[in-house]
Amino acid sequence: MNQNKRYLLFGAIVAVLVFFLSFYRLPYYIYQPGSADDLNPVVQVEGGYKSAGEMHLVTVRGGQATLLQYGMAKLRPYHEVYEKEDIIPEGVSQNEYRHAQIQMMESSQEAATVVAYEAAEKEIDIKYEGVYVMHVMADVPAKDVLKVGDRIIKVDDKDIEKSEDLLEYVKKKNLGDEITITFERNDETITETVEMVKHPEEDRAIIGITLVTDRNVKVDPPVNFKSGEIGGPSAGMMFSLEIYDQLTERDITKGYQLAGTGEMSYDGKVGRIGGIDKKVVAADNEGVDIFFAPNEEGAEGSNYQVAKQTAEDIGTDMKIVPVDTFEDALSYLEELEAK
Secondary structure (H helix, E strand, O other): OOOHHHHHHHHHHHHHHHHHHHEEEEEEEEEEEEEEEEEEOEEEEOOOOOOOEEEEEEEEEEEEEEHHHHHHHHOOOOOOEHHHHHHHHOOHHHHHHHHHHHHHHHHHHHEEEEEEEHHHHOOOEEEEEEEEEEEEEEOOOHOOOOOOOOOEEEOOEOOOOOOHHHHHHOOOOOOOEEEEEEEEOOOOOEEEEEEEEEOOOOOOEEEEEEEEEEEEEEEEOEEEEEOOOOOOOOHHHHHHHHHHHHHOOOOOOOOEEEEOEEEEEEEEEOOOOOHHHHHHHHHHOOOOEEEEOHHHHHHOOOHHHHHHHHHHHOOOOOOEEEEEHHHHHHHHHHHHOOO
């Protein structure tokens, strides 16, 4: 083999190896610190007030791993590797998963809007238009009964107006109990019985479905969101603070760079989220002063405890503040001395 052919063969081998290392996707997902972006361009209340400081939307960056990314993630702090089926349930496509994440983001924006407008005593009108199935777990009895898109009308003899109605009702049920679900599918009303199963991580019984409430929320002044392809429910609390700040004349930022995370319920409670250690790192990288973390009523291993430990580990001066509700965060800011 002459010299030129050897070079060509070597080059081809290197090209194939580089392609394999950089582009071949493994059945793993990697999650790592993302960004901490100013919320002003994302949330815009018509005629809203300006502030000296900034609220930040904190993200975790995730994606299916290449071989090179997998190797690097094993060496880097705050990079976690998960098996693909732990992130995207079996039978769910990438597109369906992404769509579900976007829907959760939209729901979080709606909940944040309701909480902020009610707190600011601004005009708001809510009409409930149905509870829909977003996802059904594999290997549960409900899998043979319910499909994504079904509209649940009634559970046993209880009318269901919003997803919270159903969740509160099934909390009283035990493992093995049967409930009757009435739902609509393709203009047909169907009634079926399903058995309650054990929650995969908690000591309680569940149906094994994820729900979304279709609400028609109208507010005055109007608010618009431009969150792009960011998904998930964890920005809810910061959305609510940003909206409230724009709705009210007093500047609750007090000149600080503020960030945080937590799923916001329609009654103002802040819920646990995943990847908070990575969000603390992302916020610190952006120079954030104060970070709000779900306190989970002081539960062991709460988001707040993990966030506080992460802040200590990375040696940041950023203050970690525990919150259980929107009012907790608001009260903290109102009592805070201006920067």
